[in-house]
Amino acid sequence: MDLFTALADQTRRQILEMLAQNKELSASEIYAHFTISPQAISQHLKVLREVKLVYVERRAQLRIYRINTEAMIELESWFQKMRHYWIHRLDALDEVLAAEWKEIQKNKTSEDDVP
């Protein structure tokens, strides 16, 4: 089970999205958002723990989960590497820059408003 495989499942992606938006969540808080069984969620959380996309802290009977942002950045770095590859293909420079520019503009306007 590697990082990319862990991301293949939509439920797990949704869990990560929740954890990206919240400092920490207990297992109960996480599975309250799903219709599938708590045991199924627990299995997904186990996968995420094993690939270190999340951390868990035992707090009495609570299991508190947090996202590992460094692992997320590591995943993202693969896409940056890929972009680097095709950007540095001289044959594709013009068309690639145009497509990227369009996408970067779309994302950049919301990312620059860091307080």
Next chain:
Amino acid sequence: MDLFTALADQTRRQILEMLAQNKELSASEIYAHFTISPQAISQHLKVLREVKLVYVERRAQLRIYRINTEAMIELESWFQKMRHYWIHRLDALDEVLAAEWKEIQKNKTSEDDVP
């Protein structure tokens, strides 16, 4: 089969890496780099076609493959969205920026040498 699921397999990631570095490759050129059977590679290429991570052109008996960079950018945008989430959590701002800064510096030094 969605974009993330297509990326779960290492062989498919390797195919995409090859296509990111080359304008186009025939199926034969692709599977020449692997020890698994050509039929297995063909099945992986089919997955990549179905989720539109690659394009294929019939050129006589050749099947010429190219990467769809826009789909790659779409995938990457999910990570950008996730980063946006945790950056905008006020509780995590300090520690997150530190981890990100370290990673961005690592990637930025190689990405700025666009010719």
Next chain:
DNA sequence: GATTTAATTAAGTGGTTGCTTAATTAAAAA
């Protein structure tokens, strides 16, 4: 037309996966 080349599709299979229900463990509350 027969043979070769390029590639895909078909069929089969052992292992994995995402779900379920059942059972267990750990801690708090009564």
Next chain:
DNA sequence: TTTTTAATTAAGCAACCACTTAATTAAATC
């Protein structure tokens, strides 16, 4: 101490997945 709460682990299963070999399709070459 018993009951409740929180969560995980165990067991089961149908569907899926990544591989294989076999067969087929399409185009070029002889």
